[in-house]
Amino acid sequence: MQQVKKVVIAGGGTAGWVAAAALSKRLKGLIEVVLIESEEIGTVGVGESTVPPVQLFHNLLGIDEQDFMKATDATFKLAISFENWGQTGDHYFHPFGVTGKGSFLTDFQHYYLHGLTQGVDAPFGDYCYELQAAKQHKFGKTNKSTINYAYHLDAGRYARFLRKFSEDLGAVRIEGKIAQVQQHVNGDIRSLVLESGQEITGDLFIDCTGFRALLIEQTLKTGYDRWDHWLPCNKAVVVQTELGPTMHPYTRAIAHDSGWQWKIPLQHRTGNGLVYASDYLSDEKAKQRLLEGLEAPALFEPRVLSYQTGRRKKLWNKNCVAIGLSSGFIEPLESTSIFLFMSGIIRLLRLFPFNGVTPALTEEYNQQSITEVEKIRDFIILHYHQTERTDSPFWNYCRTMTIPDTLAHRMELFKESAHAFQTGDEMFRLESWSHVMLGQRLQPNSYHQLVAGLGQGELSRHLQNIRETINAAVDRLPSHRDFLRQYCPAADK
Numbered sequence: 001m002q003q004v005k006k007v008v009i010a011g012g013g014t015a016g017w018v019a020a021a022a023l024s025k026r027l028k029g030l031i032e033v034v035l036i037e038s039e040e041i042g043t044v045g046v047g048e049s050t051v052p053p054v055q056l057f058h059n060l061l062g063i064d065e066q067d068f069m070k071a072t073d074a075t076f077k078l079a080i081s082f083e084n085w086g087q088t089g090d091h092y093f094h095p096f097g098v099t100g101k102g103s104f105l106t107d108f109q110h111y112y113l114h115g116l117t118q119g120v121d122a123p124f125g126d127y128c129y130e131l132q133a134a135k136q137h138k139f140g141k142t143n144k145s146t147i148n149y150a151y152h153l154d155a156g157r158y159a160r161f162l163r164k165f166s167e168d169l170g171a172v173r174i175e176g177k178i179a180q181v182q183q184h185v186n187g188d189i190r191s192l193v194l195e196s197g198q199e200i201t202g203d204l205f206i207d208c209t210g211f212r213a214l215l216i217e218q219t220l221k222t223g224y225d226r227w228d229h230w231l232p233c234n235k236a237v238v239v240q241t242e243l244g245p246t247m248h249p250y251t252r253a254i255a256h257d258s259g260w261q262w263k264i265p266l267q268h269r270t271g272n273g274l275v276y277a278s279d280y281l282s283d284e285k286a287k288q289r290l291l292e293g294l295e296a297p298a299l300f301e302p303r304v305l306s307y308q309t310g311r312r313k314k315l316w317n318k319n320c321v322a323i324g325l326s327s328g329f330i331e332p333l334e335s336t337s338i339f340l341f342m343s344g345i346i347r348l349l350r351l352f353p354f355n356g357v358t359p360a361l362t363e364e365y366n367q368q369s370i371t372e373v374e375k376i377r378d379f380i381i382l383h384y385h386q387t388e389r390t391d392s393p394f395w396n397y398c399r400t401m402t403i404p405d406t407l408a409h410r411m412e413l414f415k416e417s418a419h420a421f422q423t424g425d426e427m428f429r430l431e432s433w434s435h436v437m438l439g440q441r442l443q444p445n446s447y448h449q450l451v452a453g454l455g456q457g458e459l460s461r462h463l464q465n466i467r468e469t470i471n472a473a474v475d476r477l478p479s480h481r482d483f484l485r486q487y488c489p490a491a492d493k
Contacts, residue, residue, distance in 0.1 A: 001356025002319075005031055008202030010178060010192060010215055012037030014155050015324025015341045016208035017162035018057075022345045024169035025061045027352065033171040034200060036178060036192060048264045048271040049077060049251050049335035050150040052096050053427065057342040063165070069488035071161040072153040073266045076249045076480060078134040080334065084255040085440055087388050092439030093250070094334075097130030097148040099431045100466055106448045109418055109434045113447040115463050118456045122467060124438050128431075129470045134250045138477035141487075145473060150335070152251070152264045152271075174200065178209075181219040188319045188357075189215060204319050204353065207326040216312055216322040223313035224328070230381045230403065231309040231331055232394070233259045237286045238273040238303060242296040249480040253333060254293075257281075257392035261293060262332065267490040270296060275332055280394040307331070315369045316362045321348055328373065333383060336376050339427065343372060368425070375426040378407040379433070386411065386440040411442060418444035 007023055009016050016035055023033045058068065068074065079095040086092075100108030112124055125131045130148055133139060141147060167173060176194035184190045191201040207215035216222050228234060243265065252263040259276035274290040281289075287302050311328030315321065322328075323344045330336060347368055351361050385403050389395035403411075410433065413419045420433040454462070478486075 001358070002203055003355055004203040004353050004357070006202045007031055007033050007204045007206060008192060008200055009033070009035040009206045009208055011035075011208035011210060011324075011326075012159060012163070012173075013208065013210065013324070014159050014162075014338060015210075015326075016206075017159045017166060018338070018341045019206050019208060019323050019345045020166040020171045021061055021162045021169075022057075022342075022349060024166045024171040026349055028169055030354070033166070034174060034202070035166070035171060036174045036176060036194070036200060038175060038177045040177065048155060048266070049152055049262070049332075051335055051339045051427065052148055052150045053339055054150055054342065057346070060346070061165070066488045068161060069151070069153075069484075070490050072151075072157040073268055073490040074151045074153040074488070075247060075266055075484060076139045077150040077152050077251060078130040078139065078147070079250040081134075081248075081250050081252045082255075082383070082436075082439060083252065084389075085253075085260075085383060085387060087441070088391060090439075090441075092435065093125055093128075093131045093134060094432060094435045094439070095125065095128045095131035095134065096150060097128050097431075099124065099131075099435070100127035101462075103450075106450050107420065107430060107434075109420065109438075109444075110448040110451045111454075111459065111463065113418055113444060114451045114454070115459055118459055120460055120463050122463065124435065127463070127466050127470070129473060132470050132474045133477055134248070136474060136477075137246060137248050137480050138474060139249045139480040139483050140477040141483075149249075152266055154266055155338075174198070178214060181215060183219070186318075187220070189219065204321070204357070206348075207320055207322045208324045210325040211307065211329070213312070213322065213326040215320045216315075216317060216326050220317045220320060222317045222322075224308075224310050225313060226308060226310040227330075227377060228309050230377070230401065231384070232277040232279065232397065233275050233331055234307060234309065235278050235283070235286065236273050236275045236305045236307070236332065237283065237290050238271070238305060239290060239294070239301070240299045241270045241272055241294050242299065243268060244270050244295040247481045247484070251335065255389075256289065258286075258394045260333065261290065263295075267484060269299065273332065277394055280392070311370065311373055314362070314366050315344065316348075316365045319357045321365070323348075327369075330373070330377055330380055333380050334376075334428075336380075336427070340373065340376075343427075344369065371425055372427070374404075374406070375423075376428070378404055378410070379428050379436075381407055382411070382433075382436055383440070386437065386442050388441055411437070414444060415442060416445055418447040 079093045102108035179195045180193040182191040254261045258281035261274045264271040384398040420430040422430045
């Protein structure tokens with residue numbers, strides 16, 4: 001078997017430089033890392049929102065948070081605000097923190113539901129510290145308190161930040177367009193030939209060429225499982241604006257009759273995008289709708305992006321691993337794309353084929369990757385399917401479509417008995433499932449009877465103590481804007 005001494009990354013952008021940074025840092029001295037990208041080939045570059053595990057990736061690489069946030073115009077993200085999803089006019093938050101305080105045998109949602117029957121009618125979100133801070137546009141970090149958060153960031157600046165990080169560790173960047181992919185007799189990739197005629201050989205290749213999937217699909221013909229029957233949105237029109245009047249520490253996800261719209265505040269601008277299904281809304285009407293909903297002047301003309309939801313049948317095929325959009329795409333809702341870039345490269349580090357690519361390694365990598373992405377897929381489908389909206393053909397389709405058996409089981413379990421769960425190999429917590437299902441009107445018929453043993457006074461005091469502790473902690477926090485100014489002010493450009 002061919003020992004892996006040289007890794008060639010095809011494509012830059014966020015995915016390419018995430019891969020280069022991780023390999024250069026954690027396998028320094030063991031392998032050579034080369035990245036090929038062309039300034040002439042644009043990147044999608046709208047990945048402005050993340051999820052909390054991004055912090056773990058940065059810790060793994062030793063990235064200083066303040067340096068990273070200053071360089072990427074970043075802000076903090078405590079939650080996602082969902083508007084008009086269950087019904088037009090509905091509003092709930094999906095926060096990142098722990099909600100309430102349960103017990104070893106019964107999760108908190110059972111206490112909350114029992115409280116409703118006892119006259120304690122405080123909303124579910126009142127029991128989450130991060131959610132209450134988000135609602136008040138507050139944020140802070142101290143040695144005495146823990147707050148769970150992710151980031152909003154400028155994806156272009158983030159790629160440049162990781163490029164410098166990688167090159168400082170010895171990664172080599174080659175400018176150029178890939179004109180040809182050379183293969184060995186057994187089908188493995190042997191080299192990439194640039195338009196200049198330069199040939200770059202390697203032992204392991206990482207495909208970060210985005211939706212083109214130049215290596216994993218155009219060369220290796222891996223195949224693609226489509227999910228558009230579950231996730232019908234296939235386009236987004238995007239634009240950046242001047243910073244609006246507020247710098248809220250959450251992403252806004254506002255449903256409309258053919259999809260949804262995002263609003264993401266950075267330190268010096270706001271990211272805006274309208275996600276839609278082209279079967280139900282034209283590009284021109286999508287642009288018009290986006291521009292009409294802006295809260296500040298646009299910084300450039302809106303641009304339309306097209307995508308196909310689904311995943312590659314194999315994310316590791318022969319001596320090629322797909323990282324980023326080349327591996328597949330769920331959609332922007334819940335901001336999982338950058339996380340999946342990072343998760344994919346960390347999985348490769350754990351299973352790295354130092355002594356050569358083997359079927360056992362590739363099979364394990366693919367199985368773990370597929371399990372992870374399909375559980376995230378189910379969580380995203382939940383948002384579309386669990387709705388009572390009947391105001392448009394789009395929502396009528398989503399409400400009545402057949403869903404994966406795995407998701408149908410989770411929804412039925414919650415409806416029957418309020419049980420939500422998470423397994424060790426999935427990203428979204430049981431609180432995430434509970435907030436979205438309750439927020440979108442999936443009301444359980446019953447709950448765990450262990451909590452019924454609490455007397456009304458005891459339960460009321462328990463729930464009140466949680467709310468009062470949270471409110472007192474939020475009162476002590478500075479505003480999100482003030483904390484950013486003190487902690488990580490970004491340069492204007």
